[in-house]
Amino acid sequence: MNDRLAGIKQEILNGIDQLAASRAAAFELRKQFLDSKTGKIGQLMKEMKNIAPEERAAFGKNINELKDWAQQKFSELDEKLKARELERRYESEKIDVTMPARETETGNLHPVTQIRNQLMDIFVGMGFEVAETREIENDYYNFEALNIPKDHPARDMQDTFYLSPEYLLATQTSGAQIHTMEKKKPPIKIVAAPGKVFRSDDDATHSPMFHQMEGLVVDERITMCDLKGMLELFAKKIFGEDTTTRLRPSYFPFTEPSVEVDVSCFSCGGKGCRLCKGTGWIELLGAGIVNRRVLENCGIDSEKYSGLAFGIGLDRAAMLKYGINNVKLLFESDLRVLRQINDN
Ligand code: DAH
Numbered sequence: 001m002n003d004r005l006a007g008i009k010q011e012i013l014n015g016i017d018q019l020a021a022s023r024a025a026a027f028e029l030r031k032q033f034l035d036s037k038t039g040k041i042g043q044l045m046k047e048m049k050n051i052a053p054e055e056r057a058a059f060g061k062n063i064n065e066l067k068d069w070a071q072q073k074f075s076e077l078d079e080k081l082k083a084r085e086l087e088r089r090y091e092s093e094k095i096d097v098t099m100p101a102r103e104t105e106t107g108n109l110h111p112v113t114q115i116r117n118q119l120m121d122i123f124v125g126m127g128f129e130v131a132e133t134r135e136i137e138n139d140y141y142n143f144e145a146l147n148i149p150k151d152h153p154a155r156d157m158q159d160t161f162y163l164s165p166e167y168l169l170a171t172q173t174s175g176a177q178i179h180t181m182e183k184k185k186p187p188i189k190i191v192a193a194p195g196k197v198f199r200s201d202d203d204a205t206h207s208p209m210f211h212q213m214e215g216l217v218v219d220e221r222i223t224m225c226d227l228k229g230m231l232e233l234f235a236k237k238i239f240g241e242d243t244t245t246r247l248r249p250s251y252f253p254f255t256e257p258s259v260e261v262d263v264s265c266f267s268c269g270g271k272g273c274r275l276c277k278g279t280g281w282i283e284l285l286g287a288g289i290v291n292r293r294v295l296e297n298c299g300i301d302s303e304k305y306s307g308l309a310f311g312i313g314l315d316r317a318a319m320l321k322y323g324i325n326n327v328k329l330l331f332e333s334d335l336r337v338l339r340q341i342n343d344n
Contacts, residue, residue, distance in 0.1 A: 005066050008033065008040055012070055016077055023081045030074045034067070041067050108342045111318040112211050112330060116193055118343070119213055119312065122237045123191045126230065131180055131192040133173045133214065138166050141175035145297045146254040159200035161208075169198035173214035174254055177290070177309055180216060181298035186305045188218040195314060207327045211314035218290065218300065218307035224257070227287055227308040231261055235284070239266040239321065246281060255288025255309055267323075275320070282320055285312040 015029045033040050044063050051059050109117070120130060134141075148155060161169040176192035192214040202208055217226070228247060235243045243266055247259040263284050265276035272278040290307035315330055322341045324330065329337050 002062065004044070005062055008044075008066065009069070011040075012073060016073065019077075023078060023085065026074065026077050026081055033070055034074065041070060108338065110330075110333075110338065111322055111324070111341045111343075112314050114341065114343050115314050115318040115321065116195070116211070116213065118238060119234075119314070119317075120191065120193060122234055123215065126233070128189050128191045128215070131176055131190045133170065133176045133192045133195045133212075134179070135170055135196050135198075136163065136167055137170045137175045139168065141178050142168060142170055142172070145178040145294065146174050147291050147293045147297075148253045152253060161198050161200060170196070171199050172197055173212040173311060174309070176214045177216045177254070177294065178298060181218065181295070181300055186218040186220070186300060186307075188216060188307070191215045204326050204328070205316075205319075207315070207331060210316075210327075213312045213314055215310045215312075216290070216307060217309075218295070218305055220305060222289070222306045222308050224259075224289060224308075227259075227289070227310070230308075231285075231287065231310065235263045238317070239263055242266075242269065245284075247287075250286065250288075252286055252288055254291050254294050255286075256291045258286065258288035261285050261287055261310070266321075275323070284317065284320075285310055287311070 012029075012033055015032075016026075019025055019029060031039065034042075036042055041063065045060075048056060048059065108114075124130065142160075143149075143152075143155060160171050163169065173192055173195045176190075180188060180190050180192070195212040195214065196209060197212050198209050199206075200208060217230075224247075228245070232245045235245050242264075244264045246262050246264075248262060250258045250260040252258040261284050262281040264270045265273060265280050265282050267273050267275040268280065270280040272280050276282050287308065287310035290309050292302035295302040295305060295307060315327060318324065318330065319327065322343070324337075
């Protein structure tokens with residue numbers, strides 16, 4: 001019987017020797033000997049009944065010793081394999097800190113988004129709240145309430161995409177003025193974005209979809225001076241301290257009087273260059289004193305309150321500021337172009 005025990009011992013040692021160095025294989029091997037039901041050592045216990053009574057105690061002791069020995073062996077083996085596995089993992093995860101880094105591509109904001117963020121920052125800094133514009137308007141908000149009746153020639157200024165006789169793609173952000181004044185009573189001081197607008201227009205400086213930002217201030221005694229002062233401050237902030245503005249008379253149905261605002265050319269400083277077509281001035285936005293009719297359409301007392309409004313073309317502002325000569329470049333997402341413009 002002792003031979004059998006020695007045989008099992010040898011079997012275990014041989015098994016360990018030949019073992020592929022994996023913990024799973026070691027576990028299987030351990031099971032062959034130590035599994036409580038099927039293990040070879042456990043099986044020996046069942047033979048107890050065949051042993052002469054006087055030898056049983058010694059037999060049991062021997063089996064228990066073998067069991068302890070085997071358990072010890074297997075746990076040593078497991079420790080060893082564990083350590084080897086860890087070593088192998090460290091080896092495979094080793095990082096060579098001297099290797100050149102892989103370049104990671106980072107994006108930056110679209111030039112129009114950059115301009116929009118800058119404008120928002122400036123106006124929020126002046127105490128404006130931010131409202132949202134809509135991409136789909138109905139005739140009332142886009143035209144009628146802004147004092148552009150159906151037969152008004154000003155409708156021809158804006159080639160409209162109609163979705164139905166009633167609904168259309170917003171041709172301007174000015175509808176935000178009406179939405180605001182319907183919800184809020186003076187004092188009002190808002191800029192509205194993101195400002196996607198649509199017109200059937202397509203050439204080097206016009207695209208059928210472009211962006212505007214609308215501004216509206218309504219309070220007691222708002223005058224052209226407020227408008228001029230505010231825009232002057234704004235122009236300096238966005239194009240530089242040396243920038244000045246000039247107002248030219250213009251016409252918009254929703255403002256009276258209306259102006260077009262030029263800024264001194266920030267490329268040549270006013271001397272005349274290609275950017276300003278030799279005039280020294282660059283046209284930047286439309287603005288004016290809110291037409292009384294528009295206030296009244298929104299239930300605001302035009303005897304007590306007056307307002308100023310302005311609308312800025314963001315794509316145009318981005319093209320001017322970053323020297324982009326074709327509006328298509330803003331839509332192509334060519335990284336060679338976009339990478340050059342990181343201004344935020
Ligand atoms: N909505 C005008 C346009 O799209 C721009 C504009 C002009 C907006 C004068 C205004 C304004 O608020 O007062 O051409």
